[in-house]
Amino acid sequence: AQKVTQAQTEISVVEKEDVTLDCVYETRDTTYYLFWYKQPPSGELVFLIRRNSFDEQNEISGRYSWNFQKSTSSFNFTITASQVVDSAVYFCALSSYSGAGSYQLTFGKGTKLSVIP
């Protein structure tokens, strides 16, 4: 069984502060994929990033960066110089092959980020 834990239920920061959203996962598979999605108040989940288990390079995209560490089974997400538009619920997700050509995608419970102006 696979599991994704986002221990932070809600986080509030003041605009321009940096914030890190934690994600810890469990899986027995050696090949898997990790994702972050953003869910703004409008409701739709927006894909942010996908990493595969063989690529531990950290990634930076503008104000967003991701730290993937297999040794601690973590895939943390940092927003630098946060903005009000970053306010949303952020979901970490894990996918691994479940046989018969399909993947099992497991989401964490999400972290609600509020950026205060």
Place this chain on the structure above:
Amino acid sequence: ETGVTQTPRHLVMGMTNKKSLKCEQHLGHNAMYWYKQSAKKPLELMFVYSLEERVENNSVPSRFSPECPNSSHLFLHLHTLQPEDSALYLCASSQEAGLAGSGELFFGEGSRLTVL
């Protein structure tokens, strides 16, 4: 038009009503999904369709009945629901179901369902 469109955005229904949720994707994808998002719970996968065939059903109660008439449209028919079925129902699509894990999902804005 946005990639995945869901209607209605909000729905209130009694336990004896029959209603349907509709999802349409304009991305040329071959796989479509229904997810349920309840308060304080992880997103739950309900159904997966690949090329209009149901490939996964995660033990969803029969009061939820999906229909996929073509690769662009997905329906969720609702019948004699319970108050605990109140949730945000999200539709998603991906290029292929087999790549759902290695590829990205494109979500609609969801249909907020309230069962009285």
